[in-house]
Amino acid sequence: MTTALGAEEYRDLLSDTLPEATDADTLLPDLHTLFTPDGHRAALYVDSTVVRGGRGVGKTFWYRSLLDDTLRQVAAQEYGIERLRRLTVSAGYGASVKPDLYPGTSVLRQLAEANIRPYDIWYAVLLTALGQPELRELVEWRDRVAWVRANPGASERTVQQADQQAQEEGTTHLILFDALEHLHRVRAQADRLVSGILELALAMRLGTRNIRFKVFIRPDMFDGALLHFPDSSKLTANAASLSWSRASLYGLLFHYMGNHGSDRADRFRRLTGGWEADAGGRRHLPPALLSGDEQYQAEQFALIAGPYMGANYRKGNTYTWLPNHLMDGVEQVSPRSFLSALGKAVSETRGKYAGHEYAIHHEGIRRGVQTASETRVREVGEDMPWVRLAVDPLAGRQVPIDQETVLELWQEVRLTDTLRKEAERYETQDEDTLVRTGPRHPDDPGRLIEELIALGVMRRRRDNRIDLPDVYRIAFNVGRKGGVPRIAG
Template sequence: MTTPLSVQEYRELLAAALPEATDGDTVEPNVQSLFTPDSHRAALYVDSTVVRGGRGVGKTFWYRSLLDETLREIAAQEYGIDRLRRVEVYRGYGAAMEPDLYPGTGNLRQLMEEGVPPYDLWYAVLLTAFGQPELRELTEWRDKAAWVRNNPGAVERTIQVVDRQAQADGVTHLILFDALDRLHRVRAQADRLVGGILELALAMRLGTRAIRFKVFIRPDMYDGALLHFPDASKLISNAAALTWSRANLYGLLFHTMGNADSGLAAHFRDLIGGWQGEAAGRRHLPPALLSGDEQFQTKQFTKIAGPYMGSNFRKGHTFTWLPNHLMDGVEQVSPRSFLSALQKALSETRSQYAGYEFALHHEGIRRGVQKASETRVIEVSEDMPWVSRAIEPLAGHQVPIEQEKVEDLWRESRLVDDLRKEAQRYEPVPLEEDEVRTGPRYPEDLAELIEELIELGVMRRRADGRIDLPDVYRIAFGVGRKGGVPRVAT
């Protein structure tokens, strides 16, 4: 019989498993870290053009994984998507600066100012990926886009040749788009650029058999894109979403523990049993941890964190409390927030509650949620500074709150004026290559501002019409709730 892990051994294993940095820009996927939740299968279908997901749910992770032949093969095997084995993958846009493959942020800003049509621009990116000879001779993207516009016959013939050859070879050309929030600092222009990508994606889907786009996009950007072209609704019919169930989140935790770079990982696997190995060193979760057996998952997490968020069940059960308090307004928890909260919980427990009977102390878990809230607010502020400006007037008040009260607070703080000044302040100023500033779609309509915040998951509307803020945003913004998790003390 395998000896149980001690409290200290669980802490050592968690320290090895939980990454200090969990953002998609700094963590490269690898064979050991690749996790394939069942809810992501549809997003990996070659014909799933639009893949919607908020920040931290895995868009960049899958974008990079699909670019890697080894990881793509693992995904094809575990999801049973044989077609993934027969794709040639290209970068259509991403966070990395690849000026020979696609225009960067500064270039896009200039191209939009010059009135270059987004559709022509992305067509030039597509043809460049296919090695179109005439475009190979051109260095500037404005010239490539102009060539596309001026040579429609050559463009169509190129696509036809590429498509027919791909069919003959039994492959599909898959063009990936990610980091679309970096396209342009002005929301209206970003919407135009996204609209151009999606219009071309649909044209390839309807007009070819072996050329497909896969566009990883935030829901609010997809909803705001300018889809004023025929049959745009067909993009919705095959859209997929990167969602995470509670079972998926805990499956991810146990996957990272079982694949950690630590000798204790093998001990952990032996305790549970049922793990399967690969030649590459990657271990598969046993079905009870992967397929949604929450009773078994609860049992395993209780060994790590104890059963309750205090002395008894009235304080909440650790297994449900953690994801419930990380959930946003559309009832989603990002794995980034989940792992970040656990990493902070471990750090707090080791420094403040080293003698506790379990590896994670409930107060450490609370502080982990507080830290995750701060991180989420920072992320939103980086992506959309206007969100912070909209929520700041609510600090010191309690939710749920009447919508009329929210609008009154915004009028008192002159939010509309601030949003207008913010837009004017940054409009003429060149930004750094990786800096993005986007604003709300209707900055002067307070009711529409609330609706957009609800779409973003920053707010939610209760059945009685009152406005609420989920804890993952509420805590760091200093908004109260009776009996809720307090803001972290500084």
């Protein structure tokens, strides 16, 4: 019988296994990192046009995986979605610079300033993906869009012919959209551009049988775009979300550990039992680790981090404590935050508690949560700088806090004036400035709170007071009695 790995062996395996960089742009999917949680099945259905998810939940990962023939076949097999095997997939928009496939940020800004209808922009992208020969000969996107506007009949025939050919071949054209926060720095323009994508997606869904869009999008951007075109509510009926259960998060960790090529990983697989390898060398989790046997998962994690966050159960259970303190205001945990926290916990333990009986010390887990909070706040500051402007005035305070107090703090710092000036500044900056999106209602503090709640940065308690989840609270230097403190250094 295989015995458990020692603390240092687990520590080395985790160091080898956890990705050094958990940013979506640097962590490329491959056969060994592809993980298929049950909760993501609906997002992979070809007819799931909209896939909602916050930062770090896997939107870009799935976008890239679906563009890869091999990974798409693996997903089809593991999810039992046969239609994924019969796809022609194209990128309609993404973070990578691909001017032959879709216009970049600077070009989109020029097109928007020329008052070109977003629907026509994305129609040109669609026809390019479908191989419209006259469009392929045009280099500039403004010329492609002009061709679409001047040739509505030829455009419709291209769609009809592509749909018919796909029907005869038993395939589907799938056009993928990701990184929509990079479309335009002005929130109103970004909403219009996203709305154009969704309006065309709905037209293809209603008017063709074999041309489909899949749009990976932040929930707040989806909600804003729906305001701009009729029948938009039809897209919500089949919208899917990339959510992560606690069992899926630990399943991801164990998947990484079991798919490493070291002897320690081999011992880990023999210890947990039931692993199977496919022809590509990818190792599949045993059902107890994959399908949600949380008791078994907790037992395995206790071998790594001990059962408790201190001397006894009163300090909390390590298995539940970590995801609970990484959860945002809408009760979602980003796997990126989860893996980042574990990576920091390992390095903290190795540096300060090397003689600890477990691979991860509970103080390392606390430090990991603090680091994950700092990362999450930095990310939200990159995507939406206005969030930091809104929450910074709460620094030094303690939550839960009365909404009236929040509004008073905002009034003291003249937040609405600052937000208005920020919006004007982004509108006038040069085209190479990173894209930013602001709040929809900068002049209405009450609606600002509701938007922060929708983003998961805040949450409203039953007594109507405002709270901040730890994953934001810690790095924003907001206190909570008995909560995880922010530790400098």
